[in-house]
Amino acid sequence: MKIAKILNNNVVVVQDERGREQVVMGRGLAFQKRVGEELDTALVEKVFALQSDELVRRLGELLSQIPLEVMTTCDRIIGLAAQRLGKLQDSLYITLTDHCYFAIERQKKGLAIKNVLLWDIKRLYPKEFELGQEARAIIAKRLNVELAEDEAGFIALHLVTAQLNSEMPE
Structure with a gap:
């Protein structure tokens, strides 16, 4: 190489x-x-x-700004999701890693974002929400940051989007 x-x-x-x-x-x-x-x-x-x-370029830009530990943690989460949900879009590496990094940074600063769709996400996407909960546990264990349950809902939505067959720009 x-x-x-x-x-x-x-x-x-x-x-x-x-x-x-x-x-x-x-x-x-x-x-x-x-x-x-x-x-x-x-x-x-x-x-x-x-x-x-384009995905390689965007992933490269993202990785240059995010600590290796956060990236490897998100890779583990994506691997777990792929095992349970099947094929996921490659863009999930960018969208989920970016989301988790900023969620972790917000949590460290004490800034919380309320997920107004949490109730709906739990009921409409139970598998993805459960993976979101597991993602929170993985982040807590590996990075020592406790994310709120609202973040499990946001992570679930990233997983739902990654299962779609159409390419989505964001």
Whole structure:
């Protein structure tokens, strides 16, 4: 894997053997590296090979701003959701990670957002809401941040959207 762009010490954009861009993560992956150098694949913890170059670009931008621990936590949540719900849109990596990061930051500042659709979400999307509750538990365990139940509803809506067959821009 050859480095195409360094986003931070833990996140790098590379080109695969077919010339497609991928985003790779790992602790210290890009430390003292330069564009064009070969990447030490032993340090790679996660590879994101998305279908669209636009998604790769947006994911790269997002990963350059979000701590690795938050990204790996969201990856775990998405993996769990995919096991239970089936195929999910690749854009979930961007939308859910972005949402969770800002929810965590809001919680740290004591800012809560009320989910006025929570009652409806619980009843209309029970599987997704349960996954939202599990996501809250994973975030609490891995990141030591207790999110409100309202966030389980917001996470559930991201999962519902990710199950749709149509591509949604946001």
